[in-house]
Amino acid sequence: MDDWIDYYDSTHTIYASKLHRDLHFEVIARDIVGYIASPDAVVLDYACGEALSAVKVAEACGKLYLAEPAPGVRGRLIARFAPNITIRVRSLDDLRTMDENSVDLVVMNSVAQYMTSAELDSAFDVIHRLLRPTGRFVLGDILRPEVGMISDVLALLRFAATHGFLRDALIGLVSTALSDYRHLRNKVGLQRYGEDEMIAKLGAAGFSATRATRNIGHNPWRMTFVAQH
Incomplete structure (x- = not known):
């Protein structure tokens, strides 16, 4: 995962435009809010990235922890959300010292593909x-073995056409094909899991899981799982 952390901590071009980036985080925040069961809930966003719409999530819960491994991104999160008493920023190592049974909802979205199987365990x-024990773990944006990059491209283009940045998306796809992201994806690869495989993996960690009817975010070809103790 370290190579990917370094990539996302750099000045990368994963988003086609500012509009694409902002909409990406808005959609994810909306979907996370849909899983919050109570306005008093404690929510953890695991490896949250820039979390540009975190305020919308924080408004729907009692406390929001943003856990982020990339130090540069984490520094920006701390600066951005310092005035907001509902939001607290943590490193992944910090999570190991948090109180047991203290979180109502954990969301890990579009993260598992960048981790080795052992890191994910x-x-x-x-x-x-x-x-x-009454909480939920939502694991989103899981790549399936039988679904390739073409589906990701189609999902992006459909999202772009719907929201008015299709030209930027087409240019962005060309840029991505020539970028460090494509090189890193070819070098390190992305982890993919079948539905039964992921349910079994969650089961081995002590969770009972089912696949959600729709994925978090804009890509319908990826999977989201909802797990409980």
Whole structure:
């Protein structure tokens, strides 16, 4: 995962435009809010990235923890949300010292593909310890083995056409094909899991899981799972 952390901590071009970036985080925030069961809930966004719409999530819960491994991104999160008493920023290592059974909802979205299988198992163990017995763990944007990059491209173009940045998306796809992201994806690869495989993996970590009817975010070809103790 370290190579990917370094990439996302750099000045990357993963988004086609500012509009694309902003909409990406708006859609994710909307979907996370849909999983918050109570206005008093404690929510953890695991490896949250820039979390540009985190305020919308914070408005729907009692406390929001943003856990981010990339130090540069984490510094920006701390600066951005320092005045907001509902939002607290943590490193992934900090999660190991948080109180057991202290979180109502954990969301890990578009993260598992960048982790080795062993790293993901370790993250599941941390999340299982933090999650209250009545809480939920939402694991989103899981890549399927039988679905390739063409589906990701089509999902992006449909999202772009709907929201008015199709030209930027087409230019962005060309830029991405020539970028460090494409090189890193070819070098390191992305982890993919079948539905039964991921349910079994979550089960080995102590969770009972089912696949959600729709994925978090804009890509309908990827999977989201909802898990509980």
